[in-house]
Amino acid sequence: MTAGLGVVVGATGALGSAIVARLRSAGLRVIAVARSADALAALADGDEQIVPLAADLQSDGAIDTIAAACDAPVRIAVQAAGLPGSGTIDTLTGDELEAGMNGKIGGLLRLIRGVQDHLEPGSRLVVLGGHYGFEPTPNAPLAGMTNAALGNLVRSLSDRYGPDGVTVHLIAPGPVESPRMTAIAQRIADRRGGETTADQVLDEYRAGSPLGRLTTVDEVAWAVELLLAPEASGLHGATLSLDLGRRRGIG
Numbered sequence: 033m034t035a036g037l038g039v040v041v042g043a044t045g046a047l048g049s050a051i052v053a054r055l056r057s058a059g060l061r062v063i064a065v066a067r068s069a070d071a072l073a074a075l076a077d078g079d080e081q082i083v084p085l086a087a088d089l090q091s092d093g094a095i096d097t098i099a100a101a102c103d104a105p106v107r108i109a110v111q112a113a114g115l116p117g118s119g120t121i122d123t124l125t126g127d128e129l130e131a132g133m134n135g136k137i138g139g140l141l142r143l144i145r146g147v148q149d150h151l152e153p154g155s156r157l158v159v160l161g162g163h164y165g166f167e168p169t170p171n172a173p174l175a176g177m178t179n180a181a182l183g184n185l186v187r188s189l190s191d192r193y194g195p196d197g198v199t200v201h202l203i204a205p206g207p208v209e210s211p212r213m214t215a216i217a218q219r220i221a222d223r224r225g226g227e228t229t230a231d232q233v234l235d236e237y238r239a240g241s242p243l244g245r246l247t248t249v250d251e252v253a254w255a256v257e258l259l260l261a262p263e264a265s266g267l268h269g270a271t272l273s274l275d276l277g278r279r280r281g282i283g
């Protein structure tokens with residue numbers, strides 16, 4: 033298979049933009065998807081091999097928009113769209129739950145339906161989940177529930193697409209050194225009424241790993257690029273945990 037085409041949803045985010053950069057260095061042309069056309073134009077920054085595509089993955093209209101943009105076999109499609117902000121176990125609303133599930137789970141299904149006619153043996157379908165899908169916390173119930181649901185969905189997608197030679201992968205980072213994580217730390221600090229600063233909250237998260245730090249965006253982007261190797265078919269249906277040893281359970 034030649035380098036070919038990548039499709040990245042959430043392409044302008046901290047993780048998505050690092051993934052786009054990695055796929056570009058691997059020689060792929062990349063369809064970069066997000067809602068803000070301005071942010072997409074800034075991402076492309078004159079690189080004609082980055083194709084900006086404004087689409088909202090919360091809506092079924094994104095399926096046809098993505099399908100119309102795919103003009104070659106899709107080597108890898110990545111769902112890296114961010115979850116909307118949401119409450120704790122005490123404050124999470126039904127609307128937040130609906131938007132989160134629709135964006136993350138529905139968004140993955142819409143992405144796959146958009147690229148479906150351009151998949152071929154060796155194509156990869158990849159979604160970013162997260163550590164809290166496996167280690168629930170009352171601070172982030174929406175991330176926990178959506179990421180747990182992704183574990184289930186990736187298994188059924190691997191049954192559906194495996195016979196076509198298309199592999200499916202869940203990447204589950206721990207908290208990542210990123211603006212999103214800084215915003216979450218600030219919300220937690222605010223809820224504590226000023227007892228701790230956002231930096232102190234981030235230090236608590238860092239201490240949750242025996243490496244004493246957060247996952248980096250480049251570590252996540254590396255894992256996505258790794259999946260381009262033919263040998264990565266062996267990871268079909270599996271979860272790649274990038275949690276720096278946070279998870280205590282076995283299995």
Ligand SMILES: NC(=O)c1ccc[n+]([C@@H]2O[C@H](COP(=O)([O-])OP(=O)(O)OC[C@H]3O[C@@H](n4cnc5c(N)ncnc54)[C@H](OP(=O)(O)O)[C@@H]3O)[C@@H](O)[C@H]2O)c1
Pocket residue numbers: 041042043044045046047048065066067068071087088089090112113114115135160161162163204205206207208209210211212213
């Ligand atoms: N950062 C972390 O600590 C961390 C840790 C573990 C897992 N993750 C997973 O990785 C995801 C991305 O994280 P991040 O830090 O890169 O987030 P981010 O910087 O907030 O980026 C979010 C991206 O998703 C796009 N997006 C959001 N809603 C969309 C929609 N409805 N349709 C299309 N695009 C949409 C945003 O662009 P527009 O707003 O222009 O649409 C942006 O490109 C998270 O949601 C989470 O599931 C993150």
